[in-house]
Amino acid sequence: MTVDITGRQYPAVGPYQVGSEEIRRFAAAVKNTHPLHYDADAARAAGHKDLVAPPTFLVSIAQRAEALMVNDPEAAVDFSRVVHSDQRFTHHRAVVAGDELFAQATLTSVKELAGNRMLTTQTEVTNADQAPVATITSTLLIRG
Amino acid sequence: MPVIEELTKGDVVATRTIDITRADLIRYAGASGDFNPIHWSEATAQAAELPGVIAHGMLTMGLVIDLVTEWTNDPTAIIDYQTRFSGMVPVTETTHTSNPATPFDNPNAGAKLDVVAKVGAIDEENKIVRVDLTVTNPREDGARVLTRAQAKVQL
Numbered sequence: 394m395t396v397d398i399t400g401r402q403y404p405a406v407g408p409y410q411v412g413s414e415e416i417r418r419f420a421a422a423v424k425n426t427h428p429l430h431y432d433a434d435a436a437r438a439a440g441h442k443d444l445v446a447p448p449t450f451l452v453s454i455a456q457r458a459e460a461l462m463v464n465d466p467e468a469a470v471d472f473s474r475v476v477h478s479d480q481r482f483t484h485h486r487a488v489v490a491g492d493e494l495f496a497q498a499t500l501t502s503v504k505e506l507a508g509n510r511m512l513t514t515q516t517e518v519t520n521a522d523q524a525p526v527a528t529i530t531s532t533l534l535i536r537g
Numbered sequence: 538m539p540v541i542e543e544l545t546k547g548d549v550v551a552t553r554t555i556d557i558t559r560a561d562l563i564r565y566a567g568a569s570g571d572f573n574p575i576h577w578s579e580a581t582a583q584a585a586e587l588p589g590v591i592a593h594g595m596l597t598m599g600l601v602i603d604l605v606t607e608w609t610n611d612p613t614a615i616i617d618y619q620t621r622f623s624g625m626v627p628v629t630e631t632t633h634t635s636n637p638a639t640p641f642d643n644p645n646a647g648a649k650l651d652v653v654a655k656v657g658a659i660d661e662e663n664k665i666v667r668v669d670l671t672v673t674n675p676r677e678d679g680a681r682v683l684t685r686a687q688a689k690v691q692l
Binding site for chain 2: 415418419421422423424425426427429430439441445447448449452453456457472473474476477478479480481482483484487530
């Protein structure tokens with residue numbers, strides 16, 4: 394890699410429509426059993442507009458935003474050599490069914506380590522009112 | 538919801554053993570949109586110099602947080618959740634020797650995770666507790682699967 398692209402911002406992806414069935418399907422796939430993920434009446438009784446997404450639900454929208462970095466020729470990511478190294482979700486507010494979300498990724502760090510490369514992206518998820526929803530940090534290790 | 542004044546650093550708040558099968562990997566691929574073939578194709582996994590089909594790191598991260606949600610009885614109490622993926626979880630074939638009517642007969646099929654959730658830090662002023670998750674693989678001599686797996690919980 395000859396170009397230093399640390400700090401590069403990728404365009405926001407979205408709007409991403411959060412659906413009730415998608416929340417139920419994701420919660421079932423990660424065996425998150427809390428009723429707020431399945432029962433809209435329970436969610437409303439707890440003060441939410443609709444079903445509440447599980448803590449790692451935003452991975453799918455984050456990965457769509459990060460794909461712009463992964464597919465950036467100057468980032469030189471060989472997807473067959475990628476290992477997920479670190480992941481963090483900081484939640485600023487609950488994600489509920491009916492939300493319209495946008496996600497914008499920034500490549501915050503590029504490190505070379507013993508022939509491997511580590512790329513860290515920070516993705517800011519916002520809602521239709523541009524209020525912060527979550528900050529998601531992912532580090533990919535590209536094996537040399 | 539747990540009461541912060543009743544907690545002490547080091548308290549074990551939950552433990553669990555979690556089974557993972559190939560069917561779980563397929564279900565997670567569909568739900569998350571992560572169709573990387575190393576999570577469902579033995580040939581692709583071996584060509585990538587992996588021990589075989591491995592679980593999505595994000596599946597493991599998603600599975601183990603359920604202990605914390607069950608403890609708080611509120612998924613939105615989890616305001617921050619992070620981990621490092623330090624050990625791969627091979628998920629062995631579930632059905633190849635079995636009668637389709639009893640596909641889970643093979644006691645060594647799939648994978649297992651042992652999870653222990655402990656109070657790692659208490660911030661009484663802001664009512665935030667850090668729960669540290671120890672996630673190990675009993676099939677690999679208790680090797681660590683996740684490192685620095687921490688959930689910050691607003692109580």
